[in-house]
Amino acid sequence: xxxxxxxxxxxxxxxxxxxxxxxxxxxxxxxxxxxxxxxxxxxxxxxxxxxxxxxxxxxxxxxxxxxxxxxxxxxxxxxxxxxxxxxxxxxxxxxxxxxxxxxxxxxxxxxxxxxxxxxxxxxxxxxxxxxxxxxxxxxxxxxxxxxxxxxxxxxxxxxxxx
Numbered sequence: 001x002x003x004x005x006x007x008x009x010x011x012x013x014x015x016x017x018x019x020x021x022x023x024x025x026x027x028x029x030x031x032x033x034x035x036x037x038x039x040x041x042x043x044x045x046x047x048x049x050x051x052x053x054x055x056x057x058x059x060x061x062x063x064x065x066x067x068x069x070x071x072x073x074x075x076x077x078x079x080x081x082x083x084x085x086x087x088x089x090x091x092x093x094x095x096x097x098x099x100x101x102x103x104x105x106x107x108x109x110x111x112x113x114x115x116x117x118x119x120x121x122x123x124x125x126x127x128x129x130x131x132x133x134x135x136x137x138x139x140x141x142x143x144x145x146x147x148x149x150x151x152x153x154x155x156x157x158x159x160x161x162x
Contacts, residue, residue: 006155007148014132017139019125021151025158027116030123031090033157034112035060043153045070048146055079062087066095082110090114097127104137106130123151 010018023030033039037056045051045068054077055069062084069079079100086094097108109128114121129135 007144007151009144011135011139012126015129015135017127017129017135019127019144019147021123023121023123023155023158024119025121025161026119027114027121028090029158029161030121030154031114033154033161034114034123035093039157040068043157044068044150045146047153048149050074051078060084060087069100082107085109103141104129104134106134108134 006021008020010020012018033043035058037058040058041053041056045053050073051070052072053069054071055067057065057067059065065081065083067079067081069077071077077100081098081100082096084093084095086092091114093110093112095110097110106129108130111126111128113124113126115124116122127138129138
């Protein structure tokens with residue numbers, strides 16, 4: 001286990017990374033911020049290291065897809081896409097994850113769970129990679145700094161919505 005800001009990062013298996021963050025908001029609000037494009041653009045990757053949103057599309061249904069793309073001040077783009085495999089509103093979302101410019105092998109599968117206790121929501125994201133090598137490469141990357149920044153932005157957004 002390691003901590004990055006308010007994130008707790010675990011490796012439950014040799015192919016998985018689990019990221020846990022607690023938000024001071026009911027799970028319905030956290031779920032809404034996680035699934036509506038107009039809210040996603042306000043926290044996910046927003047204003048991090050010179051990157052801004054170029055595309056944020058969400059077709060939130062089983063078999064539907066999402067497409068996210070950011071652009072930095074130099075015009076470089078970073079995109080990700082995937083397909084929703086399971087959706088249980090305000091409880092669980094499972095989707096695939098593939099970057100336009102692959103920096104790890106294969107397609108990852110993300111499982112996001114929303115659990116509320118006493119008005120606070122624990123958001124647990126478990127990412128399953130195709131291999132231990134892919135997982136280990138992500139663990140060595142700076143991805144969690146960006147994720148910690150994004151989740152701090154989400155916490156601030158939720159504080160204004162609650």
